[in-house]
Amino acid sequence: xxxxxxxxxxxxxxxxxxxxxxxxxxxxxxxxxxxxxxxxxxxxxxxxxxxxxxxxxxxxxxxxxxxxxxxxxxxxxxxxxxxxxxxxxxxxxxxxxxxxxxxxxxxxxxxxxxxxxxxxxxxxxxxxxxxxxx
Amino acid sequence: xxxxxxxxxxxxxxxxxxxxxxxxxxxxxxxxxxxxxxxxxxxxxxxxxxxxxxxxxxxxxxxxxxxxxxxxxxxxxxxxxxxxxxxxxxxxxxxxxxxxxxxxxxxxxxxxxxxxxxxxxxxxxxxxxxxxxx
Numbered sequence: 001x002x003x004x005x006x007x008x009x010x011x012x013x014x015x016x017x018x019x020x021x022x023x024x025x026x027x028x029x030x031x032x033x034x035x036x037x038x039x040x041x042x043x044x045x046x047x048x049x050x051x052x053x054x055x056x057x058x059x060x061x062x063x064x065x066x067x068x069x070x071x072x073x074x075x076x077x078x079x080x081x082x083x084x085x086x087x088x089x090x091x092x093x094x095x096x097x098x099x100x101x102x103x104x105x106x107x108x109x110x111x112x113x114x115x116x117x118x119x120x121x122x123x124x125x126x127x128x129x130x131x132x133x134x
Numbered sequence: 135x136x137x138x139x140x141x142x143x144x145x146x147x148x149x150x151x152x153x154x155x156x157x158x159x160x161x162x163x164x165x166x167x168x169x170x171x172x173x174x175x176x177x178x179x180x181x182x183x184x185x186x187x188x189x190x191x192x193x194x195x196x197x198x199x200x201x202x203x204x205x206x207x208x209x210x211x212x213x214x215x216x217x218x219x220x221x222x223x224x225x226x227x228x229x230x231x232x233x234x235x236x237x238x239x240x241x242x243x244x245x246x247x248x249x250x251x252x253x254x255x256x257x258x259x260x261x262x263x264x265x266x267x268x
Contacts, residue, residue: 043183044179044183045178045179045180045183046179046180046182046183048180049177049178049179049180053210053214056214057214057215061214061215064215064216065214065215065216068215068216068217068219068220069217071219072206072210072217072218072219076187076206080187080190080191080199081191081195081198081199081202082198082199082202083202083203083206084206084218084219084222085202085205085206085218086202087222088218088221088222088225091222091225091226091229092225094229095225095228095229095232098229098232098233098236099232101236102232102235102236102239105236105239105240105243106239108243109239109242109243109246112243112246
């Protein structure tokens with residue numbers, strides 16, 4: 001967890017042009033050297049919504065919350081139409097593709113495995129005969 | 135695309151207690167019968183941020199944008215710490231698991247496929263002999 005230096009205000013207070021108090025709710029998560037992180041969150045959610053949200057959480061949950069908000073905000077600025085819901089769509093598409101591939105691989109595998117060793121020889125001989133008898 | 139009825143204000147204007155003008159940017163996406171959709175988006179992003187975002191988009195992109203914002207907002211209210219970034223984490227975990235399963239199935243499959251038919255008989259015979267010769 002980053003903490004603001006005693007001299008410089010945190011990135012949030014600097015952006016909002018206000019004094020960074022020792023109890024500032026933003027300071028631990030928006031260090032002065034990461035101004036973009038606050039700018040993104042502020043632009044997408046608004047500082048007052050983020051303040052409200054953080055105050056409703058336990059202190060130990062706040063860092064994860066800020067980081068997930070920062071990720072969502074960055075994705076929304078990169079893709080104003082879909083934001084991180086676009087990421088979810090891509091992942092769901094990949095999941096469905098992998099599930100199809102896995103189902104296919106497993107059905108292929110079961111053809112071999114169900115045969116067993118003797119079955120394999122028989123099936124193998126069988127395959128050799130049939131196409132040639134036509 | 136839903137449009138507001140001519141009588142009742144859209145869910146956004148009703149919530150914000152203002153007159154719903156014919157050119158209302160919210161009306162097509164926040165019909166009066168879906169008050170929760172606007173309430174969620176307003177609570178998480180704020181009406182003015184959403185207005186700004188919609189005005190920066192082409193009209194044909196706005197419905198998708200509103201629906202992705204509504205989804206993000208709903209996820210953030212259900213899970214205030216991770217929001218829809220939690221969904222992304224779950225999907226990424228499932229993807230990695232499926233990739234591992236698929237890699238394993240493919241390596242199993244390649245053992246059979248690389249053998250070919252004659253190889254299968256040979257390998258199969260081989261397997262029958264070796265354990266019994268020890």
